[in-house]
Amino acid sequence: MGSSDRPSILGRSVPAEVSIYEVGPRDGLQNESAVVPTEGKLKLIGALADAGLKRIEVTSFVSPKWIPPLADSREVASSLEARPGVVWSALVPNAKGLEGAVAARMEEVAVFMSASETHNKKNINKTIEETFAAFAEVIGPARDAGMRVRGYVSVVWGCPYEGAVDPLRAREVADTLLQMGCYQVSLGDTIGVGTPGQTERIMGAMLEEIPAEKLALHFHDTRGTALANALVGLAYGITTLDASVGGLGGCPYAPGASGNLATEDLVYMLDGLGVRHGVDLEKLVAAGELAQELVGHELPGRYLKAHLGARLKKGSA
């Protein structure tokens, strides 16, 4: 086959294969008001793995007081059976959270902080420097326990308190996390303000210092720009994209809902580009339908809505 068969956009090649990091059971459910029973969570996680997703963030080992919908993190994590080629991951805010992940024998954990001082302070009650110090007690021990550690850097595209965020400052934070032992850092547009031109500038700044394969992108579709931003990321060689089944976590009925990029929308665009991802879109829609039932309302993902709507229409015709 000639080079014209390699996936590209606007004259730039995009990766032939990408990895989707599914955050629905954690980032999604964490932002839903409904508390899904443990059994429902396990069913959802199973359905996501059945759809071919290989990296799934299943819960967060934070204090139940902070995030009541994920209060059953230990039960969820310890109930998961190993699946060949599938990595279960969990968010851990601190050394205590890590204990839970170790007890549940997670293969991977993730730490999270912000690119802006104010958001970091409001979100985890530490300065950025204090956060690095605290992570030293998590990243090293996690690796010693045989786990991979992923890092999240929030509000890279904009901070609700500080506004614009300097991409060089965000890069410094990401770079420090990599140097501390994270295998990958996921850059987040936490409040969904990013636009493609901005994504291009951020990619340019990041890739001067950090190889593309060490980065993931985590977009929220709050203003409809998530897929366009993801497309720009792909053109810069990014090979991991975070997404949430059905856009779980972006409840359309909640004021100011932030809305994760829906996994189905991403898969649909990747299919159109000819980029491999290993996910079965039909089975993913089934997982999305299950997620809707579990949270008790329609999810915002566009592809899911169109697909389920078309099925309804057929059924009624």
Add this chain to the structure above:
Amino acid sequence: MGSSDRPSILGRSVPAEVSIYEVGPRDGLQNESAVVPTEGKLKLIGALADAGLKRIEVTSFVSPKWIPPLADSREVASSLEARPGVVWSALVPNAKGLEGAVAARMEEVAVFMSASETHNKKNINKTIEETFAAFAEVIGPARDAGMRVRGYVSVVWGCPYEGAVDPLRAREVADTLLQMGCYQVSLGDTIGVGTPGQTERIMGAMLEEIPAEKLALHFHDTRGTALANALVGLAYGITTLDASVGGLGGCPYAPGASGNLATEDLVYMLDGLGVRHGVDLEKLVAAGELAQELVGHELPGRYLKAHLGARLKKGSA
């Protein structure tokens, strides 16, 4: 200013200025189940012009039996007062429709057909060749009456009956409409199946024969890809994009709703790229809020939802 200040994406320059062709009052309301009273329509059209939109499709001169929500087309069109720099346009399916547009002294009319034989037959009950013959009785007389004529070509990205559509066939249809006297042809992804890679292939085929300024793009956000597709179109030099306030016409509660690209989402992305468009986003949101009230349900546009949600949140805090 250096060349680095010119808007670009992925190394390709995009137009410094684009024109947004607003289809909410026509394509939007036509697909809503609610019938908005004439007075409400006039208020909405006024609010869109207040927001800075210069090209607004206000109604469709079709038989009231076909499209009950637009049965008041004559009343709407004849009630509109001229505004400096603003062009009101109306859809006309045939010579009879043109009479209504002439009587209402429209400056512009639009004709519509499909790139696929089956969709054309199902939609307007004519073959493509028969449609050209019928348009000969509309385009010439409309121009003789001093009107500009716009053409729409539907289902260019895919047909609900035939599936894939040959871009060369779509180009032939578009080219014929231009040769017949249309000043611009809007290429539609009527069922919202388009992806960026496909948009690139369609643009490549079109621009071999047709200058970019003769084309407009009309995306539906059914599967979330509208903005990413629009971004690709911009990189190919397209200077007119169709959009619908709030995504009007894509009712989230209607099964299989097709969902126009929301004007606010487009404006937000253009702002991020530094592309001028002349629209005031705050005023556009006000028009979107009005549109929601008129149709009696929440509209699917993401930016609108985020903006109104944030306002609610502030109000309740």
